[in-house]
Amino acid sequence: MTRRVGLVLLAAALAAFLIAPDRFAPLLRPLTTNGAPAIYTQTSLLRLALSHLALVGAAVAVSTAVAVGFAIFVTRPAGRDLLPLARSVASIGQTFPPVAVLALAVPAMGFGAGPTLLALILYGLLPIFENTLAGLASVPPAVIEAARGTGMTPAQRLRAVELPLALPVILSGVRLSAIIALSTATIGSTVAARTLGEVIIAGLLSSNSAFVVQGGAVVAALALLISGLFREIERALTPAAQRPGG
Amino acid sequence: MTTLRATGLPRRAVAPDLPGAVAALIGLGGMALPFVQFRPNRIVAGEALTLPAALGARGTAVLAGLAAVLLLAALGRQRPALRLALGAAAGLGLTLALGAAATALSAGGGTLARVSPAAGFWTMLLAALLLAADGAARLEARPALRWLLLAAGVAAVAALLRSGVLADVSVLREYAARAPQFRAEAVRHLRLAFASLGAALAIGLPLGIALHLQRGLRPAVLGVLDVVQTIPSLALFGVMIPALGWVAAHVPGAAAAGIAGIGVFPALVALFLYSLLPVVANTVVGLDAVPAPLREAAAGLGMTRGQVLRQVMIPLTLPVLLAAVRIVLVQNIGLAVIAGLIGGGGFGAFVFQGLNQTAMDLILLGALPTIALALVAGVALDIAVAQLRRGAA
Structure with missing residues (x-):
């Protein structure tokens, strides 16, 4: 309960800051030197936050569709041969540093949102893929057997039994992906993507800590809110999903 | 050890292999892409060349060798160790071809010329490494052997870098300068x-x-x-x-x-x-x-x-x-x-x-x-x- 109250308060504070950042200037003023501005005004913070979220949302949506689809494929009889390879590619892929992926995407796609989107998608695939595999593997064989016994086709079993039971674990993979993407998207500003990283970089370039703090705080607040929201959904789904067929 | 799996279907003696087919698809696709990027100096955009265009008959031979390996992998499942070796050999061949292409191209281009790997090289390398990774994953080796494989891989890369065959590739030119x-x-x-x-x-x-x-x-x-x-x-x-x-x-x-x-x-x-x-x-x-x-x-x-x-x-x-x-x-x-x-x-x-x-x-x-x-x-x-x-x- 306290967690929910905390989330609502955080959401309210974030909304207030994004809508009327000037009101918060006195709070950030002590971090500035030589009368530098306390609030980033080059671009509206609200617009940057929305574009940041849009980038993350698009990337996570693509990652989820691809990763869940692929994880389902390699756990069916037709694709099972690919499982060992997919596993090792996923674990190797996880060691690739996001910044390196981002930097390497630039020459292929130019500066802007493109390389950031690609890096976010690539990096978001792995947690979702791993969690979907784990979720599908956690479905008790007896349950699948029972579903088969009632005459369900493989497709029906997948839709009505396996996926609902695996959903909480899949969602926690999506949450992980979204959090990583939120943080990585800030680095996207180094390749000219429109994200909250712009504020942080402006702060780094002009040695204005107020900019660094407000950019970082907004991203951190977004991450906490999204993570909290996902956890609520996971919790709401888990008991219902544990009832077979429910 | 047997490579047959209980998929519910009887398997023919020569069955297409799914991981091999994926690698083959990627690798053959990479052959159509430019292998290297050739630029008069390091800042300007340059021209993209396929392997045969960069290296002539030798380039065609490398591509033919790679195609053979990929088709072999797609058409049937080798023993894991053999597949690992094939993938590693393909990767080595591609890297050597990259070095040779860089040397050949920069011979006519002066010291400022830059030859860097392009999409085709990376795609084909990915295919070769996928084959090697598939072999390694199915090898299910003990830790001692995995240590040995890791050490061999690191040693091979170090030897390649030290041998100088890659010295004319742009990244290593950049390295030599600093x-x-x-x-x-x-x-x-x-x-x-x-x-x-x-x-x-x-x-x-x-x-x-x-x-x-x-x-x-x-x-x-x-x-x-x-x-x-x-x-x-x-x-x-x-x-x-x-x-x-x-x-x-x-x-x-x-x-x-x-x-x-x-x-x-x-x-x-x-x-x-x-x-x-x-x-x-x-x-x-x-x-x-x-x-x-x-x-x-x-x-x-x-x-x-x-x-x-x-x-x-x-x-x-x-x-x-x-x-x-x-x-x-x-x-x-x-x-x-x-x-x-x-x-x-x-x-x-x-x-x-x-x-x-x-x-x-x-x-x-x-x-x-x-x-x-x-x-x-x-x-x-x-x-x-x-x-x-x-x-x-």
């Missing part, structure tokens, strides 16, 4: 990654043990560390500069102790903060997982609480701890790149300099060693964890 700086940044990068890991272990282990003993403290401490993880790396690194600068200026003795708002120190502290959560959380999880009867048996033998902790609990927790070390080390090697943006050095210095100048070779000079380091660290610690689990079982 070898001393490269070595300095490499040392700095490693120091950042390992020193922050060491500090996280020194603080995180006792903290984890304390949380294991005092359940009441868990929500607060783990909650704070959780929030630290959500701060974007760019901001955490950035905030450290003024924060530590203030500490150095206002806390007596801090500056003398090496605390500073510039250079490596802010990056080190930021990495340390990110490392704490995995270390602390895994210590708690690992200690909690030690079966109570074992703990009680040790206590029954007359061991003190400290002895139980040191001689029973910690050894049993080691695999989980090592898993945390893997997470932290791989993460820190990657995140240390950000230090390049705030003047902390490391390979990130090349990456961001390259991004500023839109100089691909410079980006590669920073990104490739970072990826290689993270990869080797990840694989090595995976093997170590497997070895410990095997020993414990």
Whole structure:
């Protein structure tokens, strides 16, 4: 309960800051030197936050569709041969540093949102893929057997039994992906993507800590809110999903 | 060993192999893409050449060899060891072809000419490595053999780089122009990654043990560390500069102790903060997982609480701890790149300099060693964890 109250308060504070950042200037003023501005005004913070979220949302949506689809494929009889390879590619892929992926995407796609989107998608695939595999593997064989016994086709079993039971674990993979993407998207500003990283970089370039703090705080607040929201959904789904067929 | 699997369908003697087919599709697609990019100097855009266009008949021969390997893999499943060898050989062949193409092209282009790998090279290399990875994954080798394979892979790459066959490839030209700086940044990068890991272990282990003993403290401490993880790396690194600068200026003795708002120190502290959560959380999880009867048996033998902790609990927790070390080390090697943006050095210095100048070779000079380091660290610690689990079982 306290967690929910905390989330609502955080959401309210974030909304207030994004809508009327000037009101918060006195709070950030002590971090500035030589009368530098306390609030980033080059671009509206609200617009940057929305574009940041849009980038993350698009990337996570693509990652989820691809990763869940692929994880389902390699756990069916037709694709099972690919499982060992997919596993090792996923674990190797996880060691690739996001910044390196981002930097390497630039020459292929130019500066802007493109390389950031690609890096976010690539990096978001792995947690979702791993969690979907784990979720599908956690479905008790007896349950699948029972579903088969009632005459369900493989497709029906997948839709009505396996996926609902695996959903909480899949969602926690999506949450992980979204959090990583939120943080990585800030680095996207180094390749000219429109994200909250712009504020942080402006702060780094002009040695204005107020900019660094407000950019970082907004991203951190977004991450906490999204993570909290996902956890609520996971919790709401888990008991219902544990009832077979429910 | 048999490669047949119970798929519910009888298998023909020669059945198409799915992983092989995927690699073949990628590799054959890569043949249509340009193999190298040739530029009169390192800044301007240049022309893209396929392997035969760059290397003539020799290039065609390499492509034919690769196509043969890929078709072989797609049409039937080799023994894992053979497939690993085929994939490795294909990768080696492609790399040698890249070196030869660079030498041939820059012979006519003067010292400023740049030949860099293009999409075709990377795609075909990916196909070769997929084959090798499929072989390695199905080999299900013991840790000793996996160590040997890892060492062989590292030695092969080192030998390739030292032999000079790749000397005319743009990344290595870039390296030759700044070898001393490269070595300095490499040392700095490693120091950042390992020193922050060491500090996280020194603080995180006792903290984890304390949380294991005092359940009441868990929500607060783990909650704070959780929030630290959500701060974007760019901001955490950035905030450290003024924060530590203030500490150095206002806390007596801090500056003398090496605390500073510039250079490596802010990056080190930021990495340390990110490392704490995995270390602390895994210590708690690992200690909690030690079966109570074992703990009680040790206590029954007359061991003190400290002895139980040191001689029973910690050894049993080691695999989980090592898993945390893997997470932290791989993460820190990657995140240390950000230090390049705030003047902390490391390979990130090349990456961001390259991004500023839109100089691909410079980006590669920073990104490739970072990826290689993270990869080797990840694989090595995976093997170590497997070895410990095997020993414990």
